[in-house]
Amino acid sequence: MDRFSMNRRQALLGGSALAASATLGGVSRAFAADETVKVGVLHSLSGTMAISETTLKDVMLMLIEEQNRRGGVLGRKLEAVVVDPASNWPLFAEKARELISKDNVAACFGCWTSVSRKSVLPVFKELDNILFYPVQYEGEECERNVFYTGAAPNQQAIPAVDYLMSADGGNVKRWVLAGTDYVYPRTTNKILEAYLKLKGVKPEDIMINYTPFGQSDWQTIVSDIKKFGSAGKKTAVVSTINGDANVPFYKELGNQNIKATDIPVVAFSVGEEELAGMDTKPLVGHLTAWNYFESIDTPENKAFIDKWHAFTKNPKRTTNDPMEAHYIGFNAWVKAVEKAGTFKADPVIDALIGVSVPNLSGGYATVMPNHHITKPVYIGEIGADGQMNTVWQTPGLVVAQEWSPYLEGSKDLIGDWRSPMSCGNYNVKLGKCGGAA
């Protein structure tokens, strides 16, 4: 639907521009269209992922509108080209191709699931364009055309586990790794399992459980978790359960009287947006790990939230971590374009490395040579109001490990896109580019 209205709006705009040029004389208007620079927004506006991605489309429109009010970039106005890949992975690749070859966008902001990112990768490589990917993901990737503004596992999962192991987090000794059955939870749990074993956790103290997408009957699993947690050692659940399945999961926890003080759950995919559709009273005390919370009290964040409320004309719209990632990614792109003096992809990709822009939590995000950014990590506790209250944070910024040092296949790899290395999977053991032996 959104797509149709978009097209109609564009058609109307086009129509009025034509009418204007007819009355004002073609010359004065014609160069205005020439001057705008297009930016692609590749987020699902329909289908299962619409719940998460629609917000990111809105935030991109807001950021672009604001930049234009400040005079655009290099004296040219930006124009958002919004397409709807409809939560359909092959369609992501088609739409990406359309954005790059037909609309000639200078850069794209988009994707949510890892599978959609993998689907568009060949297109961005072939047509040499830039994708800003704003969601926390499983790592194990470092591509020249992609900038990863979400967290790698060591910027979210590992610090969360460290926190739970600490005295503050409750000295957790027994771990349930529960996830939805797809690539992000599987890879993250593989990394976490290796990390926990390295920390001396015995295999019998780790329980791994996968559930299908949209799981709604959690009775057996929650009672298993309860049983696993009654072995006399402090137990915690590390949840990579995908957005939608979380509501029934937490409901079942509440129904079976598992309180956060008994078995805390730390979730990597539950944000303010997901909590907005939930009765949060039974969840108080359960944890989430992100690089941004709406509740973070800084002037930058307050200004951002105010702008967001004004833009959406809804004082209740929440903000979340991937929105901050787009905020950072967009500002970094603007800065890199200004630094390079051009909108062309190659110079901008080179210029992006080393660019540093403010994040919303009072610090700076720097684009590193591995195309990931530096981030602070926050552990938040779900409050009765549906907001996260920070209970712990890393003392400084964390640099992403795109290749996990805890996995056999990737521990020798690094990514560095500066010349002379210019390689996303340099094997330090073999001394050459090209991944694991």
Place this chain on the structure above:
Amino acid sequence: MPRKRMPSTRIVAALLALLAGIGAGLGAARAAPVDDALAHFAADKFPETDVGIDALVASGAPTAPAVLGALSDGRLFFDPGSRKVYVVDAAGTLDDAATGAKAADVTQGGLKKVRLNNAIRSKIAAAVGGLDLVSPDRTKRLAAADTAFAAHDAKARGAVEAALAKEEDPAIKAMLVQARAAIVAASGTGPEAERLDAIATLKARGDGDALNLVDQAGAAPDASPAVKAAAASAAAAIRFTLAVWQALQNAWYGLSLGSVLLLAAIGLAITFGVMGIINMAHGEMVMIGAYTTYVVQQALASSALGGASLLVAVPAAFLVAGAVGIAIERLIIRHLYGRPLETLLATWGVSLILQQLVRTVFGADNRPVAAPAFMAGSFHVGGLEITAGRMWIVVFTVGVFAALQIVLRATPFGLRMRAVTQNRRMASAMGISTGRIDALAFGLGSGIAGIAGVALSQIDNVSPNLGQSYIIDSFMVVVFGGVGNLWGTLVAALSLGVADKFLEPFAGAVLAKIAILVFIVLFIQKRPRGLFALRGRAVEA
């Protein structure tokens, strides 16, 4: 655990001393330590808050219990400037935490909340819980005894025994005896007779916690052969009891899953089963029912009927989903009778349109549907844990199934519908308007799907995708049960639910689902008409 509990018992002792102190009128003389203790809360750091709790309890301030209660509820605030601490009481007004007096000149705007984490929460709960062992309130004492059992901290033994000596309520007394047994078993020390006694008590309790403790008692380094033997036999007995209860628990989970499957499929059993229409938009009827529940709940939120919004939602969902169903039948499906492939594609299209329509009207995010109080929480029947919400859904499903049977068997409409199903031309010749019956039957199936949506809004996300997650399962149930047979649908739903839940502990949720699907594919090869085959229009087609 035991290491962490240590300070908590000190708190208990100190709180008891504090109560005695208040009794003796000594509380007021200790104002200064209170201020020192409260200053820790104003530091806005967890370790400081932790120290503050100990200091507060040790200070013997009369306001200490109220302050701790406020802290655990998130009602404790501090002024970052003056570093004074305030309690927000039930009425929403601010009290000075040190004196308990009203602080009329302070507003909440400039105050910051004293932050909590789970470690602090546990600490407060242990402190307050220990005090509750001698509380005049029966439920508090019972909860405190339960906590003492779960913590089984050797340092709390004195408090437990003191409470046991005074306790008169048999239920609480039994719980305290178990708590003492747990302490003995966990400590792995003490005379042999006491240990054997503890093992016997735990064996009688017979749950997972007891099993752990019995194992600990048997594994104690100085355990005598008699203790070891008693522990081993008790552990074996508990394991057996647990296995039996586990099987019953799985059966209950299966029944509960089966009832959800039945509820989702029963409408389809009419539209697909009886009428032979492959209705891919069936899931969206469920979704419309769930959204109707949401709208009804929002509309009634402030009225007197607010508590009964689910009851109001049942007929509303039936009417809304039924009306949508009739509209679909009249506008689209009626032109496609006898062309199953076109029907499938057309209803698939309808399903996408309905999803996107709801997404446009209500937004893509989940809508919250609150659960009424009687559907929250869980209760125990022996070793079974039954969640109230699931139980009511089972009851509700039985009700819907019975009502549908009555409509089909005992009403003129049901008679006509069966007549049309069995022999359309004959029924038509007898003066039955078959077109009207078709529309009404499709409306009935859709309406029942809408009712299912009311129940599913309690256990699943009310989102535009709600229906998609049930459509495959629904077809599976109807095909397995035998097209056109309601009893077949019932048997199929329950047996699939139970099979799934018995497989899940061994195979995991993903493999269990796959195994069920493979089984059904094989079964359909053998018996293409499902469990109970019926004759009717579906057979003729």
